[in-house]
Amino acid sequence: MPFPTDCKYTKEHEWIKADGNNASVGITNHAQESLGDIVFVDLPKPGIEITSGKTFGSVESVKAVSDLYAPVSGMVTEVNGELATAPEKINKDAHSAWMIKITLKDPTQLNSLLSAADYEKFVAEEGGK
Amino acid sequence: MGAKMVEFNGWKMPVEYPSAGGIVAEHNAVRTGVGIFDVSHMGDIRLAGPEALAAVQHISMNDASRLAIGQAQYSALLYPEGTFVDDVVVHRLGEGEYLLVINAGTREKDFSWVTDHTRQFNCAVENLSDDFTQIAIQGPKAANVLQKLTDADLSAVKFYWVTRGTVCGLKNTLIARTGYTGEDGFEIYVPSDEATSARVWSEILEAGKEFGVVPCGLGARNTLRLEAKLPLYGHEISDTINVWEAGLGRFCKMEKPDFIGRASLEKARAQGIRRGLVGLEMTDRGIARDGYKVLDADGRDVGYVTSGSPAPFLKKNIALAYVPTELAALGTELKVEIRGQGVKAQVVPTPFYKKPKKT
Numbered sequence: 472m473p474f475p476t477d478c479k480y481t482k483e484h485e486w487i488k489a490d491g492n493n494a495s496v497g498i499t500n501h502a503q504e505s506l507g508d509i510v511f512v513d514l515p516k517p518g519i520e521i522t523s524g525k526t527f528g529s530v531e532s533v534k535a536v537s538d539l540y541a542p543v544s545g546m547v548t549e550v551n552g553e554l555a556t557a558p559e560k561i562n563k564d565a566h567s568a569w570m571i572k573i574t575l576k577d578p579t580q581l582n583s584l585l586s587a588a589d590y591e592k593f594v595a596e597e598g599g600k
Numbered sequence: 601m602g603a604k605m606v607e608f609n610g611w612k613m614p615v616e617y618p619s620a621g622g623i624v625a626e627h628n629a630v631r632t633g634v635g636i637f638d639v640s641h642m643g644d645i646r647l648a649g650p651e652a653l654a655a656v657q658h659i660s661m662n663d664a665s666r667l668a669i670g671q672a673q674y675s676a677l678l679y680p681e682g683t684f685v686d687d688v689v690v691h692r693l694g695e696g697e698y699l700l701v702i703n704a705g706t707r708e709k710d711f712s713w714v715t716d717h718t719r720q721f722n723c724a725v726e727n728l729s730d731d732f733t734q735i736a737i738q739g740p741k742a743a744n745v746l747q748k749l750t751d752a753d754l755s756a757v758k759f760y761w762v763t764r765g766t767v768c769g770l771k772n773t774l775i776a777r778t779g780y781t782g783e784d785g786f787e788i789y790v791p792s793d794e795a796t797s798a799r800v801w802s803e804i805l806e807a808g809k810e811f812g813v814v815p816c817g818l819g820a821r822n823t824l825r826l827e828a829k830l831p832l833y834g835h836e837i838s839d840t841i842n843v844w845e846a847g848l849g850r851f852c853k854m855e856k857p858d859f860i861g862r863a864s865l866e867k868a869r870a871q872g873i874r875r876g877l878v879g880l881e882m883t884d885r886g887i888a889r890d891g892y893k894v895l896d897a898d899g900r901d902v903g904y905v906t907s908g909s910p911a912p913f914l915k916k917n918i919a920l921a922y923v924p925t926e927l928a929a930l931g932t933e934l935k936v937e938i939r940g941q942g943v944k945a946q947v948v949p950t951p952f953y954k955k956p957k958k959t
Contacts, residue, residue: 511886514940536887
């Protein structure tokens, strides 16, 4: 499955979709596939500052806990509350199941992230190891 | 097969089969239908000879003299300290012939231990681990599936008994009504060459189609055994945990002739047991995981989680943990430290899951 081209990606398998100074963040379809059945998400509250490259929450499948890494710095403005009771939505459609919305601290940080094509290549290389 | 593989004690093992729907679907198939597991990593030690019973009695805590031919029992090999070398299932296959089924991670250690501590007995000890592939067929419909593939009358085999029969054309195959899932089911022992085990595996899948059989990985095996409170070596039992602490006293027969570990257990019992294994259910949002700290209501560090996971069938977040005995009473409010936060949990009855009685 191709990754949406209107998003940027991290090597930790988050996607970020920016619109001006605002962006939504989630995990990729590849991430949900490797995690398996997602049963729990732990997300920050609105108003919390997140920092590029630092963890901002976690996602748990039946067998494991994985940290979520902030693709860029910013402030959380909204949290997808639906995921608290229905985390399986991430398995069903990872690219529409956004986790948090943020206002960007520095939109130029987006330039250092992977494009859909680069991310796809990265995933393919990682899988080939 | 499309399995997601992981390294487990040096074995490449299937952790889940995404094509089967993943861990939750695999787990629930075993609770309500049937699933099959490739558990060829398990080890097998055969003791045979005129003094095989005496040897088994010496190295294991349950009373093997109570076994009829064809019967099996849960037991453990103990260190002189009363702690665990491993837990085992002892099968009595014949007059003076016993088969010990042991864990993957402890195979070499177990075999050396059994060999070293049975030298004084007139019996041969053989490591058959590489000779057999063990396949587990588990769930309320396990008997329906396996019966299609064997001439042995499975209805005559009770839980924790074994029989022999032709399975998938393989004569004299050992069939045990045992498992590690908390369900009815069977474990069969077939020759370990790849062609044979692959053929048997696909024949079971084929025969099980009408019953909705699902291939299951280590992930589901772990959640199933946790719901049923079946111990896992290195978690609930280890070389630093004794039989009483682990709550396995009912499988330890102090009245049988002397065995390794008995003296220490006698002493430990007289001194009083200071910690015990309890079942926890998370009452606040959060999942306890292996190794997480257990806190008392005031936030003091009092114990640790040995196994923790979401329970796919019960749809709760459960854990097994060691806590001081004064905090082990049912209903006790505790906390589990999850990423720096004390998340509420309660001591609940175990096993978390018990298979329904047959009507």
